[in-house]
Amino acid sequence: MPYDADTDTSTVSRRRVLKTAGASAVVAFAGCNAGSDGAEQGESGGEQSLDPVRERAEVAVDDIQEGGTLRFGLGAGIDSFDPSYSTSAPAGNVHGLVYEGLITQDAAGTVYPWLARTWERVEVQEVEDGAYEPYMVSAETDDEGNLVADDQIIIRNPDAGGVLTVNEAPDAVEDGTYGIQYQAELHEGVTFHNGEKMTAEHVARSYEVLENSAISAQTFDSFLYAEAVDDYTVNIYGQEPDAEADSQLPPTVYPMAHIEDYPDTAADPRNDLTPIGTGPFEFESYEAEQRAQFSTFDDYWLDDLGLDALEWWDGPEGFPTSPVVDDVTVSIVTDDATRAAALNNNEIDLTYGLTSDTYSEYRSSEEYRLSVTNAGAYNFLQYPVTVSPWDDPRIRRGVNQLIPRAQIAENIYNGYRNPAYTPLPELAAAEGSADYDALVEELRPETEQNTEAATELLGEAVDDLGVETPIEATIETNTSDDRVREAELIAQVMSNTEFFDIGVETFEFTTFVQRILGPEYYQQGNIVLIGLSGTFNPGSFYDAVNSIDNFGQCCNFQRVDTPDLDEIATEARFSVEAVEDPAFRGEQYDQVWRGLIEQAPNSYTVFGTNVSSLSTDYVGHNTYTFSGGILPYGLHDPTDQQVAYLDRE
Numbered sequence: 001m002p003y004d005a006d007t008d009t010s011t012v013s014r015r016r017v018l019k020t021a022g023a024s025a026v027v028a029f030a031g032c033n034a035g036s037d038g039a040e041q042g043e044s045g046g047e048q049s050l051d052p053v054r055e056r057a058e059v060a061v062d063d064i065q066e067g068g069t070l071r072f073g074l075g076a077g078i079d080s081f082d083p084s085y086s087t088s089a090p091a092g093n094v095h096g097l098v099y100e101g102l103i104t105q106d107a108a109g110t111v112y113p114w115l116a117r118t119w120e121r122v123e124v125q126e127v128e129d130g131a132y133e134p135y136m137v138s139a140e141t142d143d144e145g146n147l148v149a150d151d152q153i154i155i156r157n158p159d160a161g162g163v164l165t166v167n168e169a170p171d172a173v174e175d176g177t178y179g180i181q182y183q184a185e186l187h188e189g190v191t192f193h194n195g196e197k198m199t200a201e202h203v204a205r206s207y208e209v210l211e212n213s214a215i216s217a218q219t220f221d222s223f224l225y226a227e228a229v230d231d232y233t234v235n236i237y238g239q240e241p242d243a244e245a246d247s248q249l250p251p252t253v254y255p256m257a258h259i260e261d262y263p264d265t266a267a268d269p270r271n272d273l274t275p276i277g278t279g280p281f282e283f284e285s286y287e288a289e290q291r292a293q294f295s296t297f298d299d300y301w302l303d304d305l306g307l308d309a310l311e312w313w314d315g316p317e318g319f320p321t322s323p324v325v326d327d328v329t330v331s332i333v334t335d336d337a338t339r340a341a342a343l344n345n346n347e348i349d350l351t352y353g354l355t356s357d358t359y360s361e362y363r364s365s366e367e368y369r370l371s372v373t374n375a376g377a378y379n380f381l382q383y384p385v386t387v388s389p390w391d392d393p394r395i396r397r398g399v400n401q402l403i404p405r406a407q408i409a410e411n412i413y414n415g416y417r418n419p420a421y422t423p424l425p426e427l428a429a430a431e432g433s434a435d436y437d438a439l440v441e442e443l444r445p446e447t448e449q450n451t452e453a454a455t456e457l458l459g460e461a462v463d464d465l466g467v468e469t470p471i472e473a474t475i476e477t478n479t480s481d482d483r484v485r486e487a488e489l490i491a492q493v494m495s496n497t498e499f500f501d502i503g504v505e506t507f508e509f510t511t512f513v514q515r516i517l518g519p520e521y522y523q524q525g526n527i528v529l530i531g532l533s534g535t536f537n538p539g540s541f542y543d544a545v546n547s548i549d550n551f552g553q554c555c556n557f558q559r560v561d562t563p564d565l566d567e568i569a570t571e572a573r574f575s576v577e578a579v580e581d582p583a584f585r586g587e588q589y590d591q592v593w594r595g596l597i598e599q600a601p602n603s604y605t606v607f608g609t610n611v612s613s614l615s616t617d618y619v620g621h622n623t624y625t626f627s628g629g630i631l632p633y634g635l636h637d638p639t640d641q642q643v644a645y646l647d648r649e
Helices: 088-100 169-174 200-210 258-262 301-305 336-344 356-364 392-401 406-413 436-447 451-465 481-495 509-516 539-548 563-573 576-580 582-599 627-635
Strands: 069-074 103-105 111-113 116-124 153-157 164-167 180-186 223-229 233-238 282-286 291-296 327-332 350-352 366-384 472-480 500-507 527-533 604-617
Touching: 069 088, 069 336, 088 282, 088 291, 103 336, 111 116, 111 223, 116 576, 164 169, 180 481, 200 223, 200 233, 200 258, 200 301, 223 500, 327 366, 327 582, 336 366, 336 576, 336 604, 350 627, 356 366, 356 604, 366 481, 366 539, 366 627, 392 436, 392 582, 392 604, 406 481, 406 604, 436 627, 472 481, 481 500, 481 527, 481 604, 500 509, 509 527, 527 539, 527 604, 539 582, 563 576, 563 582, 576 582, 604 627
Parallel strands: 069 327, 069 350, 472 500, 472 527
Antiparallel strands: 103 111, 116 180, 153 164, 180 233, 223 233, 282 291, 291 327, 350 604, 366 527, 366 604
């Protein structure tokens, strides 16, 4: 998952029976980026149907104007141009111009085949305990006793000292040892920017780029093996039955020039390497921490094949097969006020994540507009759970009931965010809760601000622990104006009690992320305030911030470990029943959300909206559900018949 600048070493103590390599579905720092059941094309296993885009802008095909350069203002630096080396939502906006995958998802989460002509589940089956042990090889241990190997580890067995790596996985699959199988039939005629023709071998070998990369754990948590059946058919296998495999197994597809010739480093101009994908735009240039340039790819595959090549397409005749602008300039402007001034001075056409106190101005202006979408994201505090007295859940629950969520949503975000009374945004509730409204009603008394209850709980904990008060701590966050104001309000509310003396310290986003991902950060006793941009899958909102396997990655910075809830969450995702029965998934996850409120390693403050601010010269833009896709989705996305164009008259 990504962390969002505006909203977002793996251990071996995995509680899952198979002790996989670790981590979760791809998420992102928002401040920090569903199983199909063999469903028909364009049907989501999560059965999402409500469009989260508010006041969707519609475009008549006959009105579309071609050409021009779209100028996009990005509020954080691009940490990597390679999606295998970044979990940053801001960088995702660049990745989506250049790279593509086998599937895509509309704004409501429905899965559609993309580079794949068809994408379907072939088989799901239980995997018995120890099923992979016959294929494992011995591994060495590091200084901390963790099993290590030169090759990407997929599954560990610490008790036996063995691991299953990418080298042994094919043998297991050949013997029928796997949990789930998907098959993709690829479009013929897809061309990479360097002229290579995409085949099944490209898909199967694209996983090699992820091996031992910055986000390897997020892939090899579920992925087992991929094989090319013929030139345009590929089988992809998961370790276990996986209710999220439909959207999580398919990889970003890379050319052989990247897979074979690039060293073990990101495809990034800072490494003198050119990002190469199949996307509608080619990388042109990058000026460090200033701007990146992209131009239309003349041999884009959908231009050649036409929309009828998409078997699910049912849109209007004449709808564009690719973005209609010629070029995209991404300007990096980290200061919110400076970025707003750039929009006001006609230096950029589109941005997102401005401070919410500017929104009324844009909403009332004829020269600008806002595009608002309910987002799969939340802001959260993460406590130093291994440091006294924060290792006592009563302290954390007490703070949880001090947080003025309604005030934060209304006064700081001007009503553009909603109080987070549960750990799950409604966008992911289709399979994440048996009854979401009932869950909110149940948990709200424990998460709504209640100073009297908080004081009683904190007093009890402080007396039992013999802790000297006030407890001193610092809330650390990134330098986004709204986020800083949120941190300051929470610190003030906590310090207004007899129990706390809380300060706030801010850092530039990239510096902040590097800081909190440090392996020793969890011992410092600081409280982190950041945002998480998840996925349409409910597991993404649990695993990223609570699973010990994500320690040191997005977004477990404090060595949070909730083994009892891990077991329940595992059943909610990695079981045949979870794949085949969404109701079972919801019931399991409801137990998880209740447990998180009880243990309170994190406090969820507000659910996000993605708000784009744009010139009315940019016509038809709608904002994507996750901030990492705001730029590419707005430009062109046939799943929602989405297209935007420039009218500078």
